[in-house]
Amino acid sequence: MIRVGIVGASGYTSSELIRLIIQHPDDIRITVITSESYTGEHVSRVMPNLRGLLDLEFESLDIASLKERVDFVFLAVPHKVAMSFAPRILEQGLRVIDFSADYRLVDAEIYEAWYKTEHTSPEWLSEAVYGLPELHRDEIRNARLVANPGCYPTGAILASAPLIAHRLVHLAGIVVDAKSGISGAGSKPSLATHFPNREGNVTAYNVAQHRHTPEIEQELSRVAGTPIQLNFTPHLMPMTRGILSTVYFALVENITTEALLEIYSEYYADEPFVRVLEQGQYPQTHAVYGSNYCDVGLEVDMRTRRVVVMSAIDNLVKGASGAALQNLNIIAGLQETAGLDAPGIMP
């Protein structure tokens, strides 16, 4: 039996994590769920879909008591809050899968510049493993601290890695244009996420300054073996879930769509959750809704000698909780796909 605790369990990513874990075929038990806002309330008060399926109450976080009650802790709290808890949990010998950005960037100075806050436990940065199995599976296996990737970076990195690894594109001038559903902003309402402001409306935001930029750059630089800087423009869409990323690259030499699709299929041949679409098929968020799949498609524009690569993920699954469960499966030595290989929900 594997016992897991979820900190910040009243939020959107936790809701999805709980839904996935209670359907997991192995004996994974959720033994602790914490919430400061709903302490003492039954889980179904916040997540009515769990009524009759999980008999647990939210409790206030008590780090000292975790050691006796859990083996793994998922931190599904905002950045800054995560690093205020993680070191004390790790010091008890527990393994941590952190959903926040606090341990994703290896360089504390870059973190501090983009997140405009001091990193309070930089000593854990070298130990943390960036939790994208498609790039770091072997390191994840033995990780004590997994930095679960951001949602936009997951889509952008999976769309880009094969081209960069095979040195088929120029590394300058890469453009990532991404569209996200509103659940990406979490469950706390704001003016920007308020229904009347979002319904029927599309806007770019944090242009040239979104905090996921250095994360995408870090991971693609690792693939390239040389530093990469790129333009990343996120957009909010009038939908609840999903991210469609469209990434533009200048090709080093002429190559056909067909040949590139073959390269992608080979690169992801052993990846259970990356589906390379056939020629003429493009990813759509509906096809991955509620699932851990990342669909990837592409098209070469011979006129401009560019390739346009598209990826679709569900931000709450492959972009957060599905990836976290995939990481738990890897660390715990379970089948990597266990509890995650269901198709998405089409309308």
Ligand SMILES: NC(=O)c1ccc[n+]([C@@H]2O[C@H](COP(=O)([O-])OP(=O)(O)OC[C@H]3O[C@@H](n4cnc5c(N)ncnc54)[C@H](OP(=O)(O)O)[C@@H]3O)[C@@H](O)[C@H]2O)c1
């Ligand atoms: N949403 C996404 O698509 C997505 C994707 C990838 C990664 N992430 C990351 O995953 C984490 C959770 O995101 P989310 O979308 O689930 O957010 P959310 O819906 O806003 O939930 C955040 C949770 O954190 C708790 N929390 C907030 N401030 C806290 C504090 N000061 N101390 C203790 N707990 C606090 C809240 O619980 P109580 O107030 O009930 O205690 C809530 O349960 C974030 O770091 C986010 O950046 C999100």
